[in-house]
Amino acid sequence: RAAGRQAAPPADRRQRFAAYGLVTDPAGRILLTRIAPGYPGAGRWHLPGGGTDHGEQPATGLLRELVEESGQLGTVVDLLTVDNLHNPAALGPEGRPLDWHAVRVVYRVVVSAPTEPEVTELAGGSTAEAGWFTSAQVEKLSLTEVAALATGRRGR
Structure with missing residues (x-):
């Protein structure tokens, strides 16, 4: 190493296992949550769900998050997909390099008796709002x- 040059600190390696839901109601509407300011993807519409707690079953974690983020009670119907996101050049807290790997399962969830979505205090601040949307409305959202x-949409 040349005099006076310091090597960049190594990237922290982080892995997160998350469970999300494609949540629908009997009318065919889709429930989405908006990411709060200050979080990655802020302002975009997202699937209800999130990181599972250590030792928590994915479907159980998803249903917990569904209540926290929207006040809805749902039933997991089946597994839709398993997705992987790896960003070795992410930035973590305080701008530190972060080798980020997320494993995401997505379930189909039905809310038989939908109510007006309400974000609870338990959501931890990452969810700004939640709402029910028709397929036509989802097509116009930033996802x-x-x-x-x-949702099979392009996202914007």
């Missing part, structure tokens, strides 16, 4: 990659 994948 996260996983929400676009699950």
Whole structure:
């Protein structure tokens, strides 16, 4: 190493296992959550769900997140897909390099008795709002990659 030059700190390696839902109601509407300011993807519409707690079953974690992010009670119907996101050049807290790997399962979820979505305090601040949308409305929204994948939309 040349005098006076320091090597960049090695990237932290982080892996996150998350469970999300393509959540629908009897009318065929889709439930989406908007990512709060200050979080990756802020302002974009996302699938309800998130990281599972250590030792938590994915479907159980998803249903917990569904209540926290929207106040909805749902039933997991089946597994839609398993997705992988790897970004070896992500930036973590304080701008530190982060080798980020997310494994995401997406379930089909039905809410039989939908109510007006309400984000609870338990959501931890990453969810700004939640709402029910028709397929035509979803087509016009700015979606996260996983929400676009699950809904079959392009995302914007």
